[in-house]
Amino acid sequence: MADKPKRLQRNRWSIHLFPIPALAIYLLFIIYPICAAFSYSLYDWKGIKKLEFIGFQNFKNLFTLEPFNTMFWNALEHNVIYFVVQMVVQNGIAFLLAYLVFQKIKGSGFLKVAYFLPRLLSVIVVGFLWKLILNPTYGTINVLLDKLGLDSWTMPWLGDPSTALISIILVNSWFGVGLSLLIFLAGLQSIPTEVVEASRLDGVRGFRMIRTIILPLMIQPIIMVTVLTFIQSFEAFELIYAMQGSMGEPYYSTDTMAVFFYRTAFGGSSSDSVAIGLGSALAVVMFAIIAIISAAFLALTRKVNQE
Amino acid sequence: MKRVYSLGTVVLLSTSLVVSGCGSNNKANESSPSNSATPSASSSASNGSGEKVKLTMGSWRTDDKAVYEKVFAEFNKQYPNIEIDFSPTKSTEYNTVLNTALQTGEGPDIIHLRPYAAGIGLGDSGFIEPINGLPGLEVFPADVMAASTGKDGNVYGVPMALNTVGIMYNKKIFKDNNLEVPKTWDELLKVSQSLKDNKIIPFGFGAKDGWILSMTQGAIGPAGYGGNEFVDKLLKGEKKFTDEEYVQSLQLMKDLVPYFPDKFTGIGYEDMRTFFATEQAAMYVLGDFDVGVIQTMNPALELGVFPIPSKVAGASPTVSTYVDGSYAVNAASKHKEEAKKFLEFATSKEFGNLFANEMKRVSPIPGVTATDPVIAQFAELANTASTPYLMVTNFNSGNPTTKVTLENSMQALYLNNMDAKKVAEELQKNVDTWFKP
Numbered sequence: 150m151a152d153k154p155k156r157l158q159r160n161r162w163s164i165h166l167f168p169i170p171a172l173a174i175y176l177l178f179i180i181y182p183i184c185a186a187f188s189y190s191l192y193d194w195k196g197i198k199k200l201e202f203i204g205f206q207n208f209k210n211l212f213t214l215e216p217f218n219t220m221f222w223n224a225l226e227h228n229v230i231y232f233v234v235q236m237v238v239q240n241g242i243a244f245l246l247a248y249l250v251f252q253k254i255k256g257s258g259f260l261k262v263a264y265f266l267p268r269l270l271s272v273i274v275v276g277f278l279w280k281l282i283l284n285p286t287y288g289t290i291n292v293l294l295d296k297l298g299l300d301s302w303t304m305p306w307l308g309d310p311s312t313a314l315i316s317i318i319l320v321n322s323w324f325g326v327g328l329s330l331l332i333f334l335a336g337l338q339s340i341p342t343e344v345v346e347a348s349r350l351d352g353v354r355g356f357r358m359i360r361t362i363i364l365p366l367m368i369q370p371i372i373m374v375t376v377l378t379f380i381q382s383f384e385a386f387e388l389i390y391a392m393q394g395s396m397g398e399p400y401y402s403t404d405t406m407a408v409f410f411y412r413t414a415f416g417g418s419s420s421d422s423v424a425i426g427l428g429s430a431l432a433v434v435m436f437a438i439i440a441i442i443s444a445a446f447l448a449l450t451r452k453v454n455q456e
Numbered sequence: 457m458k459r460v461y462s463l464g465t466v467v468l469l470s471t472s473l474v475v476s477g478c479g480s481n482n483k484a485n486e487s488s489p490s491n492s493a494t495p496s497a498s499s500s501a502s503n504g505s506g507e508k509v510k511l512t513m514g515s516w517r518t519d520d521k522a523v524y525e526k527v528f529a530e531f532n533k534q535y536p537n538i539e540i541d542f543s544p545t546k547s548t549e550y551n552t553v554l555n556t557a558l559q560t561g562e563g564p565d566i567i568h569l570r571p572y573a574a575g576i577g578l579g580d581s582g583f584i585e586p587i588n589g590l591p592g593l594e595v596f597p598a599d600v601m602a603a604s605t606g607k608d609g610n611v612y613g614v615p616m617a618l619n620t621v622g623i624m625y626n627k628k629i630f631k632d633n634n635l636e637v638p639k640t641w642d643e644l645l646k647v648s649q650s651l652k653d654n655k656i657i658p659f660g661f662g663a664k665d666g667w668i669l670s671m672t673q674g675a676i677g678p679a680g681y682g683g684n685e686f687v688d689k690l691l692k693g694e695k696k697f698t699d700e701e702y703v704q705s706l707q708l709m710k711d712l713v714p715y716f717p718d719k720f721t722g723i724g725y726e727d728m729r730t731f732f733a734t735e736q737a738a739m740y741v742l743g744d745f746d747v748g749v750i751q752t753m754n755p756a757l758e759l760g761v762f763p764i765p766s767k768v769a770g771a772s773p774t775v776s777t778y779v780d781g782s783y784a785v786n787a788a789s790k791h792k793e794e795a796k797k798f799l800e801f802a803t804s805k806e807f808g809n810l811f812a813n814e815m816k817r818v819s820p821i822p823g824v825t826a827t828d829p830v831i832a833q834f835a836e837l838a839n840t841a842s843t844p845y846l847m848v849t850n851f852n853s854g855n856p857t858t859k860v861t862l863e864n865s866m867q868a869l870y871l872n873n874m875d876a877k878k879v880a881e882e883l884q885k886n887v888d889t890w891f892k893p
Binding site for chain 2: 195198216283284285286291303304305306307308309310394396398399400401412415424427
C-alpha cells in the first residue's frame, strides 16, 4: 500500500520526459539561432568576417545612425499599418462571412471552401498573380476601370507610394480571410445553441444579437485571431518580397521590419553592403517586440479564461 | 509547469521570423562543409604532370552551362588533363553560398568573381589567389583591370565580360517615321517628340525596379556632365555630386518623363522590355546583355544601337561600360596551377571569340570580333566611346551603397518627392560617409 503513491509520483514525473524530443528540436532550430543572433549583434563585422566585440554599438546605430534609424521607424510604422488594416479588413470581413456561413444559408458549405481556397496557393503564386492584376498597363483592374469609363481612377498601384502598401495589405487580406473565417466559425459553432435560442425568444435579433450575445462569447477566438494577425503583420515579408523586391520599393513605401532586416543582413545580389551585426541587432529587436506583445495578448486570454 | 509550457508557446509563436532570418544565417555556417561547398578536394590530392585533375567552376550564370561546355571542350584541346565542372548557383544566392564556402576553406577552384568592391573585398580578405603577372593579362586596358585589382595592387581576376549600355532602337520605326539617329541631346528630344506625336512610345522604360534607374542614369547621366573629364575630377575629389554638372545629369532623366510610357512608375524591367520587343516603344536604354533575349522574343525586330548624345556642347556621345565579373582562383584550392591555366586561356582571342559569339556579349579582350551585328556595334562603341558606369565601377560601397541611395532617391524624383538638386544632396551625403578620393 505504501509504495503505490510513490509509483504514481514517479509516473507523474516521467510525463515531463515526453516533450524532450520536441524540445530538442526547438532548442536546436529556434532557441539556438536566437542566441546566436544575439551574439552576432554584439560584434563588429566586415562583410562576412567577424571582427571584435563592440557591445551594444549595433543597437545604438540602429536607433541613432542615419539612414538606419529613419528606415527602422518607417518600417515599424508600416508594420503597425499592416496590422490595423488586416484587423479591420481581413478579420472584419472574415467575421461577417463566418456569421453568414453559420446561418446555414444555401451553399454555405461551398462558400466556406471558396473563401478558404486562396490560402491553398503559395505566397509566391499569389504575389505573381496580383502583380499581373495590378499591372498599370495590361492589369485587369486598370483595364476594367478603363472599360467602365473610369480611366481617371487608373493608377500604377504598386508603383505609387500612396497605394503600394495598401494594395499589398489588401492582397494579404484576400489571402488570409479564409483562415480567420474558419477560426471564427469554429468559435460560433461552440456557442451553446440554448443561449442563442433563449435570447431569440426574448426578441433579440440581427445586429443586436451579434453585439450583445455572440461577440462576448467569441472573445477567445477573437483574441486568437488577433495574436495570429499581429505576428503575421509584424513578420510581413514574403508577399512584399514577391511583389516589390527587397528594397521596399517605391522609395521605401512598402518597407517592413522583415524586409529591412533581409536587406541589411544579406544585402542585394551584387553589392557588398551586408551588415550582419546590424541585421542581427534588428532581428533581436523584432523578436523582443513580437514576444512581449504576444505574451501580453496571451496573458489577457488567461485572464479572460479565469473570469 | 503549465506556466513554463505556455511561456514556451509565446517564445515559439513569436520566433518564426527570427528563425527564418538568423536560422539560415547559422545553418549556412554549420552545414557548409557537407552541403554548399563543392567537392574541390574530392579528386586526387597531389598530382604529377600527366595525371588527370578535376576542377570545379562556381558561377552565378546558371543559363550558361551549354556555352561553358563548348569553352571547356576548346580548353581541353590544349590541356587534355584538366577537366572542369561548371556548377553555377542562382544569382541572388551566389554571394551567400560562395562567401560561406570560402570562410570554411572550401568552394570551387575557379570562381566567377563579382566585379569591383564586392569581389575585391574577397581578394583583400585573402580568399582569392593573386594572379599578378599571369601571362595574357597585359592585353587588358587599366580601366578594365580595375574591376579586379585590390587596394595594394594585387590582381585577383581575368575580366570576362564588358557590359555596355547604350540606346537600342527599332530601325524600322525610325525609318517609317523618317527619323535619323540623333547626334545631340536636343535632337534626341525632337525625335522623341515626333514619335510621341505619332502615337509611338518613345522609350520603353519603367521606374519600378531600382537597378533600372541607376543603370539608365549611368548611361544617360554622362550626357549631362559631359563624360570622362568630370569623372576624373569626381574621383580625385575636385568635383562633387552636388555640382551643377551632376545635378544636370539627374535633371536630364527628369526631362525625359514626357517620353516614358503612361504610369511608368509602376512598370518593371520585364514589362518595359516587352514594350520594346513588341515594337510598341521605339527606344530602349539597356546593355548588350539584353540583346539575346530581345532577339529571341521578336526575331523580326530590326535592332540598332547608338551612343547617348550629349547635352554638353562639344562633348561626344557616350556608352557606359562596366566589367560584369572576372575569373579568379580560390586561395584554398588544391589545384591552383591548373586553375591558373584556365585563367590564362581566358585571356586568349579564341576564348574571346567563343564568348562573344556563343553568349552574344561584349568581350573585354581587344580584337575580338562578334558575328552578331548588334553585338559588334556595341563592342565597337565600347572601344571608342566608353565612359564608366560610375555607380558600379566606383560607388557601389557604403551602407546602404551609394548606388542604392541613387536608386531610391530617383524613385522619389519621379514621384515628385525630391528634385534633382535634392537627389544630388542625398548622394553626396552618402558618399561623404565612406568615399576617400
